[in-house]
Amino acid sequence: MVDGCKFEGCRRQISAYGYCSGHRQQFAAGKDLTPLTDRKRRLGCAFPDCSREHYAKKFCQYHARQLRDGKSMTPAPRWRAAASWKTSAEKRTDAETGKRWCTACMRYLPPPSFGVNNGTSDKIDHRCMKCAGLARFNITSLEYEKLLESQGGVCKICRLTNAGGRSLAVDHDHECCPQQMKSCGNCIRGLLCHSCNTAIGHLRDSAELCSRAAEYLRGNTLDREAPTIRG
Secondary structure, eight states, rough: OOSSSSSTTTTOOOEEEEEEEEHHHHHHHHHEEEEEEEEHHHHHOOTTTOOSSOOTTBBBBHHHHHEEEEOOOOOGGGGGSSSOOOOOOOGGGGGTOOOOOOOOOOTEOOOGGEOOOOOOSSEEEEHHHHHHHHGGTTTOOHHHHHHHHHHSSOOOEEEEEEOOOOOOEEOOOOTHHHHHHHHSSSEEEEEHHHHHHHHHHHHTTHHHHHHHHHHHHSSSSOOOOOOOOOO
């Protein structure tokens, strides 16, 4: 098994075709492969105790991606510390707990949390099922859980939990992202139960229409006495 770039003397992380990113670019351009400068390799990653090579912004590729996405920096999982990104499924599994690593929310989860993916070597998705389902909203299951916790675990409008055991729906500003089930991740307004999410959808996400509906109900609701219970 090749540990790094197959160019002789280069041990940088593989990008594609068995080459690192620098030699892959040389190969794709039809140029003669030449040794790359080792300046970035000498720099290393600025994250404490990270032995991976420099990639950008003083960090390795893993931590540079966390910096770019505005996420809290965490140590790279053990399987990512290997020279090759084509690591086995066993290296993505914690030997002590048997849990697998989700590449989206970046945490170890029980094996049943992952779905089938015929495009991977072991036919198991690298993302947990929750993250895979939330990918269209550009958030992870961990970010969803944090948002739900900030709402007290209930719908942001009616303050009730969703009926039927269904997860609260992700509501976003459709003026920013017009597609019903797609968001850039920056226009998410909150988590709503099915009824509230459907209601504001029928009212075309219009604050004015919602206000008129409230006025209508206030002006047309009869004051009824409490029913008398006969013995």
